[in-house]
Amino acid sequence: MSANNPTAIQLNKPKSVWARICERWQLYALLAIPFIYVVIFMYGPMCGLIIAFKDYKYKLGIFGSPWVGFDQFLEFFNSYRFWDIVKNTLVLSVYSLVAGFPITIFFALCINAFPSAKYAKVVQTVTYVPHFISTVIMVGLLQQLLNNRIGIWGIAWSAISGQPMGSAPAILTSGPAFKHMYVWSGIWQSTGYSAVIYIAALAGVDPSLHEAAIIDGANRAQRCWHVDIPTILPTAVIMLIMQIGHLMSVGYEKTYLLQNTQNLTYSEIISTYVYKVGLTGVSDYSYSTAIGLFNSIINFILLMTVNFISNKVTGSGLF
């Protein structure tokens, strides 16, 4: 039977790698354009990173510019802004994580436990929407709503305190308030979207676990604590790892637009500083690249460490 089937004969014969490659040439053809794209636009800039160790001059080009070793890095470490910038970056990301992570899980648990699936669906659908609002609109929205005179903030303040309009503390131009504004607007925008993954995990809970718990006399709150939370724990661990791995990459698009001269001491972060040093005013490409590289390396080390720990402790990681 199989002797009459040509493909069966072919499969039995061991083939050289070259023969298998030739046989699959159409797949490589498909892969060609995406691969060239990745090589040029993703690996190309990685080669450009060598200018972090040089004193880049436009006329001399990347390869002709003189080497300076670690001077650019040392200049950054010794600069008076270094600690401020690193501190701001960490404050924003750690605060986002610490505040946003539990709220997302809490929201998902509420949606899942609520008896009326219809109402839960409405809440869910509405809370997705902010995820699709662009950064520019989001910042515009914040500037309007947090205006201490005519925004919701100003109106609510004067309504509650009974003081005249415009007496509310200014949030937009206040340095210490910057982190709260950044983090809570982020939570406002992303909670509904980030909760999707937990809600899906909760929908997959084995109903017999709930039934068993009911027979044992557990009420809904107890089942939430003893059944629902353990179910989403693995998902939560993975999400936590990913977020810790990206601790040093704060959303610069929003930060940049929220910055103003009054809050800059508190709002300058590494990535916005890279942009300003490198591409605005008197651009210093090498210095800026060195700062960016420093940031990427810290991020990379963080991710690898967290992933390693997670593999050891929980047995599962990203890779």
Add this chain to the structure above:
Amino acid sequence: MAKAKAQKVGKNSLFSFANASVADKTFYVVIGIFLTIFLILVAYPCLFVIAASFSSGGAVQSGQVYIWPVGFNLNGYNQCFNNPNIWTGFRNSLGYTVVGTLWNISLTMMCAYPMARSDLPGRNIFMFLFSFTMFFGGGMIPAYILNRSLHLINTVWVMILPLSMSVYNMIVARTFIASNIPKDMLEAASIDGCSDLKFFTSIVIPLSKAVIAVLVLFYGVGHWNQYFHAMIYLNDRNLFPLQLFLKEILLSANIDPSTVSDPELAAQLATLVEVIKYSVIVVALIPVLLVYPFVQKYFVKGVMIGAIKG
């Protein structure tokens, strides 16, 4: 099917409010209150913006708007639509989004299918090269130097080519293809003499509609909302996407008086500034809100497919 039924029965027997104990009822009321707070926190600012955009300049300036327009009028929208920048921006953004998304989808699928084939020699090497870029990159300045040396700056291409494909989305598509298109199908097709290319175009693509819908959403929203990339690479105002014009309108303190010659109109505009900003926000959100109901169901799916492989 059986599982869905079991879940439905389970849901009914587990979550019926009428038979719930006092402890459960209290619990449901408490989480109901929390959910309502979430709902109001998200919905109220949006309703406020809509109300303010239809109100008179005076009412907004004196803080009389709460949830309903005060002194209903369309002046804000008139000003907004009379602004040629808004139209230029809309046209450009639409172009970048449509062309960019089509190009993104083509590349992503062309890359995802070979990566989903376990019999492709060298697959792991390619996969490593692709994945590595998700965790480490050259950064802003080297990318800028590269794009400058490729003469892409200040051309429409800079909005398309450097953003050709997201490796994360490619992995989403690859995971979908690998788990939804059975191997037997490829074997059956190749026995019938179907080439890999033919299999890709006439079987893989039609069967991947769900993931393509997700990719359209991810890429489309990404292009539409893009501003930082455009801000870095474009100087020519004729090429600006909508977001850059919005940035000018929303984040500048006042309307440039030099654009209005009539002093009376200028005074009138000064009170309108805030209303115009609210109108602009609403106008910019319309396209997203129009598309949103259609793609909503896909996007939950997309998040889930993506979550499988982090």
